[in-house]
Amino acid sequence: MQKKINECITSNICGACSILNIPYKEQLDMKTKMLKELLGENEIIYNTIGMTNPYGYRNKAKYVFGIKKSKNVMGFFEEGSHKIVANEKCMIHNEIANDIAQYIFKLVNKYKVSIYNEDNNTGVLRHCIIKVGINTNEVMIILVTTNKRLGRQKDIVNDIIKKYTNVKTIVQNINEKRTSAILGDKNIKLYGNGYIYDTLGKYKFKISPLSFYQVNPIQTEKLYNIAIELANLKGNEIVYDLYCGIGTISLFVSEYVGRVYGVESVKDAVKDANENKKINNVKNVEFLVGRVEYILPKLFEQTKRADAIFVDPPRIGLDDKTIQTILKIMPNKIIYISCNPETLARDIKLLNDKYILKKVQPVDMFPHTKHVECVAMLEKCEKYVKKLTNV
Numbered sequence: 001m002q003k004k005i006n007e008c009i010t011s012n013i014c015g016a017c018s019i020l021n022i023p024y025k026e027q028l029d030m031k032t033k034m035l036k037e038l039l040g041e042n043e044i045i046y047n048t049i050g051m052t053n054p055y056g057y058r059n060k061a062k063y064v065f066g067i068k069k070s071k072n073v074m075g076f077f078e079e080g081s082h083k084i085v086a087n088e089k090c091m092i093h094n095e096i097a098n099d100i101a102q103y104i105f106k107l108v109n110k111y112k113v114s115i116y117n118e119d120n121n122t123g124v125l126r127h128c129i130i131k132v133g134i135n136t137n138e139v140m141i142i143l144v145t146t147n148k149r150l151g152r153q154k155d156i157v158n159d160i161i162k163k164y165t166n167v168k169t170i171v172q173n174i175n176e177k178r179t180s181a182i183l184g185d186k187n188i189k190l191y192g193n194g195y196i197y198d199t200l201g202k203y204k205f206k207i208s209p210l211s212f213y214q215v216n217p218i219q220t221e222k223l224y225n226i227a228i229e230l231a232n233l234k235g236n237e238i239v240y241d242l243y244c245g246i247g248t249i250s251l252f253v254s255e256y257v258g259r260v261y262g263v264e265s266v267k268d269a270v271k272d273a274n275e276n277k278k279i280n281n282v283k284n285v286e287f288l289v290g291r292v293e294y295i296l297p298k299l300f301e302q303t304k305r306a307d308a309i310f311v312d313p314p315r316i317g318l319d320d321k322t323i324q325t326i327l328k329i330m331p332n333k334i335i336y337i338s339c340n341p342e343t344l345a346r347d348i349k350l351l352n353d354k355y356i357l358k359k360v361q362p363v364d365m366f367p368h369t370k371h372v373e374c375v376a377m378l379e380k381c382e383k384y385v386k387k388l389t390n391v
């Protein structure tokens with residue numbers, strides 16, 4: 001059942017769901033229109049695929065702690081700032097996450113945990129992140145602190161695991177820096193193995209505190225399946241999956257091709273990717289750790305060809321070096337998964353000499369937010385196909 005829209009009292013301030021007051025169907029149309037305006041290829045841009053229930057979809061919930069008028073608060077950052085908007089329940093977060101976060105906040109007050117104060121850089125507890133495997137029901141809690149011991153740590157952990165048996169791991173993440181980045185590099189296991197599992201399609205994925213995992217698994221499955229369909233694979237291709245995270249696209253693609261090479265810069269994510277390959281008994285995938293811009297030329301030297309390249313970069317899109325290398329590799333198809341239409345439009349222009357944009361399928365990964373995600377399929381221009389086959 002869809003909840004009544006505009007139920008959130010802070011949606012206009014905190015920015016988590018800034019278009020909550022717009023009817024969902026209109027939101028989807030807005031997103032399609034935005035892509036059409038940016039890409040200017042109206043007939044090949046398809047309508048945005050929405051969700052049946054566009055609430056509670058986020059499997060990763062981030063809460064910030066602070067002090068306001070001498071009282072502890074938990075909530076979210078105001079859009080574009082570090083001001084805290086107190087709110088313990090977000091309509092786009094998974095309900096279990098909201099529930100656990102509220103309980104953690106109760107414990108924080110009960111045990112008088114020292115809260116971080118950004119203004120004078122004092123205190124300990126900064127954020128709480130809750131990751132939920134929506135298909136496995138496994139939960140990971142990450143308590144982000146400065147480099148100090150969390151007071152009453154044992155009591156907090158014991159209370160949480162007693163109340164929530166699906167909490168599989170609790171991790172303390174150390175972030176000493178005064179930056180806008182929420183997570184630091186160091187993790188200390190307080191309970192469990194330090195990771196959880198989730199499933200997507202027929203695959204099982206290990207998720208660690210620092211590795212990227214799509215926040216909306218229901219739509220992710222649709223997105224990946226569309227990407228694979230657009231690649232129209234025949235079975236013996238060499239495929240690159242650039243910016244591969246924990247290897248989700250690589251594994252999804254693996255059964256349709258000869259070999260997949262995934263490239264990812266976060267070491268922990270590649271560790272997870274390698275384990276995911278093993279758990280799922282996939283043999284034809286290899287993961288490489290490092291920045292795409294440096295790894296890609298070496299990978300091409302090694303494999304000599306790539307028939308299709310999947311790219312799923314962060315919001316900044318592809319860098320010049322990567323675009324130049326792709327133009328040297330000249331795969332038959334580029335499947336570009338983008339979470340930022342502006343950088344997508346820029347990159348399509350840069351590939352324009354040798355690639356034609358054939359289809360763009362937006363998938364609403366972030367209902368009630370302005371974010372637009374899509375899969376774009378680019379095909380090598382006919383003259384280059386001929387040129388290469390004539391050689």
Ligand SMILES: C[S@@+](CC[C@H](N)C(=O)[O-])C[C@H]1O[C@@H](n2cnc3c(N)ncnc32)[C@H](O)[C@@H]1O
Pocket residue numbers: 212213214243244245246247248249263264265266269290291292293312313314339
């Ligand atoms: C939008 S996520 C996509 C991850 C994955 N394809 C998925 O669907 O879950 C982008 C990924 O690129 C990684 N990344 C960012 N910059 C990178 C770079 N220059 N080289 C390699 N990986 C990078 C991030 O760590 C992140 O895992």
